[in-house]
Amino acid sequence: MGWVRKKWIMENFFKLLKKDKQTQARVGEINTSHGKILTPAFCPVGSQATVKSLTPQDLKEIGVQAFFVNTYHLYLRPGAEVVEKLGGLHKFMDWYGPIMTDSGGFQVFSLGRIEGDDTLKSSTTGPVAGSSRPTASPDFVGVQALDGTPSVRATRRDSQHFPLVEIDYDGVTFRSHLDGSKHYFTPEKSIEIQQKLGADMIVAFDECAPYPTTHQYAEMAMKRTHRWALHSLAAKKRKDQFILLRPPVGGLRKDFAPRRRRRYRATQSGAGSFIFGVIQGSVFKDLREESAQFITSKNFDGLAIGGVAVGESKKEMAQVLNWVMPIFAKNKNLRPIHLLGVGEIDDIFAAVERGVDMMDCVMPTRLGRMGHVLVKQDVKRETRNEGFMVDITKSVFADDPRPIDEDCDCYVCKNFSRAYLNHLFRAKELLAYRLATYHNLYFMEQLFAKIREAIKKKEFLRLKKEWLG
Numbered sequence: 001m002g003w004v005r006k007k008w009i010m011e012n013f014f015k016l017l018k019k020d021k022q023t024q025a026r027v028g029e030i031n032t033s034h035g036k037i038l039t040p041a042f043c044p045v046g047s048q049a050t051v052k053s054l055t056p057q058d059l060k061e062i063g064v065q066a067f068f069v070n071t072y073h074l075y076l077r078p079g080a081e082v083v084e085k086l087g088g089l090h091k092f093m094d095w096y097g098p099i100m101t102d103s104g105g106f107q108v109f110s111l112g113r114i115e116g117d118d119t120l121k122s123s124t125t126g127p128v129a130g131s132s133r134p135t136a137s138p139d140f141v142g143v144q145a146l147d148g149t150p151s152v153r154a155t156r157r158d159s160q161h162f163p164l165v166e167i168d169y170d171g172v173t174f175r176s177h178l179d180g181s182k183h184y185f186t187p188e189k190s191i192e193i194q195q196k197l198g199a200d201m202i203v204a205f206d207e208c209a210p211y212p213t214t215h216q217y218a219e220m221a222m223k224r225t226h227r228w229a230l231h232s233l234a235a236k237k238r239k240d241q242f243i244l245l246r247p248p249v250g251g252l253r254k255d256f257a258p259r260r261r262r263r264y265r266a267t268q269s270g271a272g273s274f275i276f277g278v279i280q281g282s283v284f285k286d287l288r289e290e291s292a293q294f295i296t297s298k299n300f301d302g303l304a305i306g307g308v309a310v311g312e313s314k315k316e317m318a319q320v321l322n323w324v325m326p327i328f329a330k331n332k333n334l335r336p337i338h339l340l341g342v343g344e345i346d347d348i349f350a351a352v353e354r355g356v357d358m359m360d361c362v363m364p365t366r367l368g369r370m371g372h373v374l375v376k377q378d379v380k381r382e383t384r385n386e387g388f389m390v391d392i393t394k395s396v397f398a399d400d401p402r403p404i405d406e407d408c409d410c411y412v413c414k415n416f417s418r419a420y421l422n423h424l425f426r427a428k429e430l431l432a433y434r435l436a437t438y439h440n441l442y443f444m445e446q447l448f449a450k451i452r453e454a455i456k457k458k459e460f461l462r463l464k465k466e467w468l469g
Helices: 003-011 056-062 071-076 080-085 088-093 105-110 187-197 215-240 258-268 285-296 314-330 345-353 363-369 384-388 411-415 418-426 430-456 460-468
Strands: 014-019 026-032 035-039 041-044 067-069 099-101 150-154 165-167 172-175 182-185 201-203 274-279 302-305 337-339 358-361 372-374 389-391
Touching: 003 026, 014 430, 026 430, 035 041, 041 067, 041 430, 056 430, 071 080, 071 105, 071 187, 080 088, 080 187, 088 099, 088 187, 105 172, 182 187, 187 201, 187 215, 215 274, 215 285, 274 285, 285 314, 302 314, 314 337, 314 345, 345 430, 345 460, 363 372, 363 430, 372 430, 411 430, 418 430, 430 460
Parallel strands: 041 358, 067 099, 099 201, 201 274, 274 302, 302 337, 337 358
Antiparallel strands: 014 026, 026 035, 150 165, 165 172, 172 182, 372 389
16 A cells, blocks of 8 residues: 555545434444445454454455454464464455454453352452552452452352452453463554554553443552553554655665564554454443543543443443443544444444444354344334344244345345245254345345435434334
8 A cells, every 4th residue: 555545644634524413323434445334334243364154355346344353263173373474364265355453351241250240349458559550348368369469359259269350450361262271462562463463453452341240340450441442542543653654765775774674564464453442330320420521531532331241231231321422422533432242223323322433243143053034124123122023943943935034135035935044944954044144234234224315314313213213
């Protein structure tokens, strides 16, 4: 990519194209070195550098603009160095559209817990002499970090009482869910990995507090998130410090100082990515507002809202948006807003109505592999979201000749019946997962296209009523 084009992208990352007058819904455009994203947009999750069961060509046909990759998983396997050596994520997986990576924080903490133990126990015995590190409540039991300083720990109450996650001032020590090997993540490490992967959009390292949690722990996690956000931003800045420098005329001359040559080229690998700061604070109004104020005051390219998909109710999620979105709106720096881990149909309308630009979720792909396919049907059911889901594995569909959704024109609905998908799932054929996933993602992409068009035509509330009643 030419220097002029790269500079233009850096200066025009996000543009507002249209705003709804009755709500905060808006249409925008995100520009990256691998293409643009029209917002509001949905990002399917490709944890292992793949959207399970689909090829990159499938994603293009479906209309996927960008997707979300998990840093934690790729760090453990095959490793960031391997991906970088092979040309970065885009070349590695033959996908040349925009890619967003998370910080790895959510997986580090969530995979360090076991079912039935959702309370993260934190502790410090007090600050180190001469240190400005915060002191936690004496109600918690003190644990020593690897370097001997007080730390906080996420514990597992299993038969061996063996902790998978240990948090200290600078980062997190955790054990791989694959082989139990020990690893250490800091904000700097997270940014380094994400830039080695070569993502277009990256996320600052954060701590997502579990749900439910106490105000005290949520505050500690939020303050760590803020501290780590500054470290993430500094690490990103160091990597990008030469990105807008025009390369020498005619390229790098042979007599160009070797050290300077290596430094220049190194800064181009992974540089030019855009970093999102994460707002945390669980379900506590004062913490969410404080976090929103802090993160918006920093020089992040985008804003991400975390901790709203770890067990909270839909009402609590909407309340969090009600607290933080007005703070974003007051900030003069126009930035895209990403809602982490949310993607059910009613949640989509609630988020877009409040001004969210992007969101990612495993829902359409994970449920697709379970035989749950998305349809637009009667929205007057007792539970709204169930009005958009059909369990295709049920016997009632064994001889149903209709497509999954008669209003859908995707490849699956044009060519296969509900009876055929029912048969594939009952026979445990691999094609079942592919077809259901293909349809579900097409359904989501078409919904977001309709939302964008409705906002442009000033008909967003009409579309919302049409879908939700």
